[in-house]
Amino acid sequence: MPEIGKDKTADSLPEAVPFFNDPAKRAILFQLSAMLIFGLLGYYLITNTLANLERQAIATGLGFLEKESSFEIGESLISYSAADTYARALLVGVLNTLIVSFVGIILTVILGTFIGVARLSTNWLVSRIAAVYIEVFQDIPVLLQLFFWYAIFYELLPSPKEAFNPIAGVFLTNRGLVFAIPEAHPAHKYIAVAFFSGCVLVYLLRRWAKRRQEKTGRLFPVFRVSAGILLGLPVITWWLAGAPIAMDVPVLSGFNFKGGVNISPEFTALLLGLVLYTAAFVAEVVRAGIQSVSHGQTEAAMSMGLKSGQILNLVILPQALRVIIPPLTSQMLNLTKNSSLAVAIGYPDFVSVAGTTINQTGQAMEGIAMMMVVYLFFSLTTSAFMNWYNKKIALVER
């Protein structure tokens, strides 16, 4: 690409410059020819594809979405059966991908921060173990780790009949983790409402406290009061509603537990594999972020009489986060994309469901296009959100 952008000298040249030596015109020509080549290539591929599909009598179009899927899916957030459509099956897949990515990202950030801090610990043993952890988990392919965890899960844990029962209502088996949840009760709705109104209240309180501090310099114990509101409102609502304590306890019936909530080994193995792998990278990101804030900053803050919580909140974090957020975003995206490896250990994520759909319908083109669109959508939304967040905290700068 030797001819790119040369507009600076264009004005000073005499009129009689030949057409092919005028950088501006040359740039247009160059772009036109590039577009032409891309266009022709696209046209060529599309005509080939259409001809192939036609010749081999392969079905096309999205019509299959309306048809009955007639395959079962192991776990689903919404009700689904083999009698539902392909569209619903794919939706189940999307939701499964979302839940594993969402939970995975949260756990990764927590674990990664923890290990990153441990890596900087003054305790030799802890810092060494963190270093070994980071090296080992970074350097083994995540797919291999997934195979490994999954094997560990079903090989070590007992069958439902001999379930491991650490505390009442919680059972660990090779069918997954089963635990009791409160039985459905109308009060739950009100408790949720109370919690959300608590959130709104806390948000308003924080704004008010900040403004008051800016005006008067007086501090308000925001953290303690917020915690009180967030916990207190739901508890009071629960008590007013008659304090329902009935629990939906899982009971062994037939082949497996009925009732309660069951978290499958596939989900857990996938989550574990993704979190342990990505956390190693996040730990490095966090370490670099913390080290980027010079020790002088902490000392300066101390000499100003800030408490350690305030130092972390007001001095270190705002500066470290700016270094941490961009690489952290790409790690989050990696985790989301790596969740597509679920197909190897039998968690019904989107790629897995779409793969089965491709097999049943034979429409590979549509299936793979859908996979790409869905992941692209996830990636773009996540990075858009993180960019927004990054900008927001960058404002703190100056």
Place this chain on the structure above:
Amino acid sequence: MKHLKVSLVAVLAVVMATAGMAVAGTLDDVRAKGFIQAGVNGDLFGFGKPDEKGVWKGLDVDTARAIAAAVFGDANKVKFIPLTAKTRFTALQSGEIDVLTRNCTQTLGRDTALGLDFCQVNYYDGQGFLVPKKLGVKSAKELDGAAVCVLPGTTTELNLADYFRANGMKMKPVVIENTAELAKAFFAGRCDVLTSDASQLASTRSVAPNPKAYIILPEVISKEPLAPAVRHGDNQWKDIVNYSVLAMINAEEKGITSKNVDNMLKSTDPKIQRFLGVSPGNGKALGLDEKFVYNIIKQVGNYGEVFERNVGVNTTLGIERGLNALWTNGGLMYSPPFK
């Protein structure tokens, strides 16, 4: 930048050079290449799997070798391409392989919507259930609420869902892409039941830590005719694949084996003479060498030999002939006359 352009051109040239051309009929094409490309399973012991030296073994593998023997007179002129359940049909559609011998169930849907044709069935199978004895289950009807291990993207998955729906039962599928991983999960108790084609159940049970602790339930819930497949519309090639498989069956009917085939050449029976190409006609009609049947039997064996060698009672799998016995023995294997 010039280097870049040069290297890009070079890469393109390499791609073009390695890209095979296959516009003529499959037979001409295969002859020009000098070998057959066959799509196989790769993970299925007894049907298509490499041994520790990387040599392919199995019933499907031998079927492909029989076709090579028919076309080239040399059973080794075949290249095996391992395919997953997902990639198998596209590989055939695109011409990457010439024949698909990968324990594929023939169904109307696949025959019509995927641009391929199925040939003579080389193994009649049916889907069943494998359960641990200690579960105390005697019939598939008692499986309500069970967790079921199943391979994804296969007819098996559909049959399973259909069966449970038809009987008003619920189940939880555990869907794992890899056969070995699936079997391991089942033995470790991840699921109560393993469902698959009966042949695979036998193979899975044989590798269990304690094979006696597992039983195969009596219900067979589907018909699974496993057949080689070729691209739609190439009738000559389809005939060749068809009659290569049938030749092995016919040879067993006539008692011709790889050991006695040389003696049989001297037979005075006109049917055998015609069959083995001593009196010409069959080969020419298919566009093959007159001795194609002789080559198949000599180098690969008759159907019975192939069956016993790969999956029969004396192998690890220990599968009875059952439906795959000759029609004269109560099975379904039946060859039209070679005349």
Place this chain on the structure above:
Amino acid sequence: MNEDYRTTESEKLKPPVTSVGVIGWLKGNLFNSWFNSVLTIVTLYFLWITVPSFIRWAFVDSLWISTGAECHQAGGACWSIIPANIRFILFGFFPYESQWRPLLAMILLVGLLYYSQNRNHWKKSLAYAWILGLFIMGLLMKGGLFGLDSVESTQWGGLPLTLLLSVFGLTAAYPLGVVLALGRQSKMPAIKTVCVIYIELIRGVPLITLLFMSSVVFPLFLPEGITVNKILRAQAAIILFTAAYIAEVVRGGLQGMSKGQYEAAESLGLNYHQTMRLVILPQALKIVIPPTVSILISAFKDTSLVVIIALYDILKTTQSVLSDPKWMGFSAEAYIFIALIYFVCCFSMSNYSRRLEKELDRSL
């Protein structure tokens, strides 16, 4: 890093007797506060529980050379699965008698990599050595000349395939990535748009969808009768995928160049082509060597995904061994073995990249 900082500090202080030697070290590094002491004890207890039982399983009760049946009897680890199947795991379908060829090719590759580590060796002659070396490796793998039997690429497998996919993938992706990065920085809107869309599109989707695309959909793009080998298609997918990531790394390098460099080059009368080739790229590419090595590492790890489209890389050959009735059930041992291979490769690469980063820091 932590230790360097500690040792320099203690040298300056000239410590009392109780704070040197083993006790001093323990006191300074493990029990320097009540929190750290608790931490140390908890960690030690955890190690006490896990390490001995692992050692018993892996070394004491283990079998190293035996048959699968004997392994099923014994309680410990069955490492025998490795020696019994090592050649298939490492070389896949490569003809059994000629497996010395991929072995030699790998040794050559490792040797070349090792030699290129030292920055003093980065001369023109090294480039020629690489070209020659790659040619010999290709010859060893492919054969067909000098009396070597020809081996189809469909028969390549195991570790050579893993190395081929990653090393060749990165080599081919590099120029493409540089072009994309330049395109993204370009002032021509059409070129810029195309490059941005390409980079964001590829970085937004998982590699596995591209691999599916290459194995399932790509054949439909080609005109009737033309087919491209499966390995080559996967290789193309990996190249296209890696190029997008390299483009972003190179863009970082380009943005790190000060504007003065461009202006100086322009004032010397260099055109765009010359500016890039003689001034900007040599500097920018030097900055981005360490991140490029980490891309090589992830490319190396990512090649394991070709398992899902049934290419026989080292993970797939291992799984194939594990589906053999004789060896079923010893997945932990087999997976640990290949995890070790991956770890050794990645660890040495990342170590190298860290060292290089330090060296470059000093020299820039």
